[in-house]
Amino acid sequence: MTELPRRDPESGLPFAEVTRRIEWSDTDASGHHHNSVVWRFVESCEAQLFRELGYLESYFNGAPRVHQTVDYENKLYFGQNTTTKVGLTKVGNSSLSFWFELWGEEQGDRPRRRAASGRFVTVHVAQGTETAIPWPDDLRQALLGTATSD
Template identity: 45%
Template sequence: MGRDQGSERGPGASIERVVEWADTDASGHHHNSAIVRWVEAAEAELVRQLGLQDYFPVAPRVQQILNFRGKLWFGQRVVATVWVDRVGTSSLTLGFEVISQPHGRSAGGLAADGTVTTVHVPGGAEGSAPWPEAMRNAFAGVLR
């Protein structure tokens, strides 16, 4: 889907997926790990849009907050969107939401939301360090 220019939240990146059989669990609705994978795919889209090929090897997650708001079912279409919530000296907090389309047992709507926080840890380093200026500027340029 690409850049989410029309959202009231401002710039971000979105990906569209269909809930596959492998995304469900024994209860018949989505497994919690599916949300994490879709959010990571949207994060990767944002990073590609910003031209930050070196982001993932130096940005481990330090916190993830995930609020489950609704069930998702096999065959249902979802859109996962991420945006930059905060850029710190060495940290980055992304906000996200997963919205579903109406399908079978579900009226659709907000399925999940939350935040993911990463820190910049340069290769070979034991701890965090300030973001390189180019990365910090790229993230700050799409801050909501």
């Protein structure tokens, strides 16, 4: 049975949350996280969202990014726990718009702080093609929370 994703109380759209620790390989010579960590953690959380919806493989087989933006706000350090959240802001005909936040959890004298936030957009492209097409109705219904159970 698939876990049901959490839904934003205002929009009704789903979001997911993943916790991870900053590992030594996630840091750079300056002693804090490397900028690429943000996207790896966001993609992991994005996968969790579609896993909870029951559409992991079908989504990732045809959902290239067409836009992404990130604001780096605070540093993350080796051993620090993090929380990444990814959710939808819009379900379009052939596109999906997402928000994300990556938080560094309290560690010693460091308070909980948002390390990064941003947005990204994916489109539905069938394998072997290069043109965006509409998302399948069942996926749209699952995202919008209008799916019916048998």
